[in-house]
Amino acid sequence: MHYYFFILFIIFSAFPACAQVPLSKISPSLQHQLADYPYWPVIILGESQLLSGGDSYDRFCKSSAGRKRSELRKKLISEYKETAEKEQDAILKIISYPKSAVRMWIVNAVGVTLKREEIYKAAASDKVKYIYADRQTPAAESKGGSVRHVLSPPTLKEFSLSGKKIPWNIKEIGADRVWKEFRITGEGVTVAMFDSGADYMHPDLQKNTWINRDEVANNGKDDDGNGLADDVYGYNFSKMSPSVIAEGKQQHGTWTSGIIAGDGSGGTITGLAPRAKLMHLIAWGSYCNTARAFEYALEEGADIINMSFSWPHLGQERGLIRLMCEQAACAGLVLVSGAGNFGSGGKNPAPLPLQLRIPEGIPCVIAAGGLNRKMKVPGFCSLGPVEWSQVKFYEDFPLPKGLVKPDVCGFPGPGYPILSTDGRGYVDPNTKIAGNSFSGPHISGVAALMLSANPEIPPWKVKELIETTAKAVEAGGKNPRSGAGLTDAYQAVKKAMGNH
Ligand SMILES: [Ca+2]
Ligand SMILES: [Ca+2]
Ligand SMILES: [Ca+2]
Missing domain, CATH: 3.40.50.200 (Peptidase S8/S53 domain)
Structure with a gap:
């Protein structure tokens, strides 16, 4: 009896989550890094995005014909931020709210350096569309200062070509x-x-x-x-x-x-x-x-x-x-x-x-x-x-x-x-x-x-x-x-x- 449980234990601990790890949601380059390293910087892409790949950009352009660039800017920044706000809490919860996580809104995604097991856990969530390998962990907070050359706002004369060379x-x-x-x-x-x-x-x-x-x-x-x-x-x-x-x-x-x-x-x-x-x-x-x-x-x-x-x-x-x-x-x-x-x-x-x-x-x-x-x-x-x-x-x-x-x-x-x-x-x-x-x-x-x-x-x-x-x-x-x-x-x- 004990022997039987011991065997089972060995099997489950050697392949703890294989059946559950959705490798199809982890980029091959990330899988490659995880084979060698216990953690890696990743970009976790949320499920909700304005565009869904394929020809969705072309369709957006067609359906936005005649719209003003300034209107699109205003509307989409607020939509992107709203989507990010709504979905990223759920993503961060899965990985226990790491302090170093960078929330993005140009795509609904979170950038963070995670352990292999946490990456697998995130990939299993239906809030996560895909996980990419990042190139490095982003730098931390800014303290300001250090602008050595400060310009004063210029006064511009009327544009003139007189005396100027034109290549x-x-x-x-x-x-x-x-x-x-x-x-x-x-x-x-x-x-x-x-x-x-x-x-x-x-x-x-x-x-x-x-x-x-x-x-x-x-x-x-x-x-x-x-x-x-x-x-x-x-x-x-x-x-x-x-x-x-x-x-x-x-x-x-x-x-x-x-x-x-x-x-x-x-x-x-x-x-x-x-x-x-x-x-x-x-x-x-x-x-x-x-x-x-x-x-x-x-x-x-x-x-x-x-x-x-x-x-x-x-x-x-x-x-x-x-x-x-x-x-x-x-x-x-x-x-x-x-x-x-x-x-x-x-x-x-x-x-x-x-x-x-x-x-x-x-x-x-x-x-x-x-x-x-x-x-x-x-x-x-x-x-x-x-x-x-x-x-x-x-x-x-x-x-x-x-x-x-x-x-x-x-x-x-x-x-x-x-x-x-x-x-x-x-x-x-x-x-x-x-x-x-x-x-x-x-x-x-x-x-x-x-x-x-x-x-x-x-x-x-x-x-x-x-x-x-x-x-x-x-x-x-x-x-x-x-x-x-x-x-x-x-x-x-x-x-x-x-x-x-
Ligand atoms: Ca300042
Ligand atoms: Ca500022
Ligand atoms: Ca400003």
């Missing part, structure tokens, strides 16, 4: 024609830079740096009540610090910023939308940070988010970022990314269909491919297509056709001036710095001009108009090399103005 890339895209003929320069539009931070003390960026007007710098308090102390120009979510200035040689975000909004104070107008504002968000590491960056951009009024980066090999986690991007787009955020530099003729070649990654491979994100001055695609540029047929909740765009990307082209450089890294002047001529990190900002600049002309057009319409007004550089329509062709600021803004 060839700006002219080729027709941005200067938009400034001259329509008198549209990006005013009223804020572009969130998901990047390395920027040298906003550069004379060409000082006046167009977004300022969180209801926040006081360096007093250690969260004056505007958005949960972050002293976030005057954006936020560094990677370090949970309000300091977003880029220093030393790491000036990637200064270059991308300059292409969007460098205002020519130092003599050369490097930006397509010189009167747009730039909000700086540093949000590497945890996917909780990606969510926080989108939430910040939406709540603080950014219109566009420029994402000049590329994440390879995310596995099922691609679906998580796609949901974040789609739900951010529904709430009126235009998403732009460079196509990446993984073409077969470059230094880091990747096979097809893996050259465009995340976020640029996501359907609602405008992926900017690259053209040189001779209108040819340089060998380093990532080419499409992109496939989604293996990604849970989507399972679309099967090969061979896949999803045709890039969507449109900008200029990856080199050859046009960019802001210098010593805080003064320009790298002009720039003979070295190139990559689709710089094609993306050309498209963000065009989008900023369009939204300055007509602020209420929704993101999917902005994407459509950018593509339909682009100048084809290859025959046969949109293709996986150059997309719809070179972006045309003049035609895009003209179409945007007619679109009420």
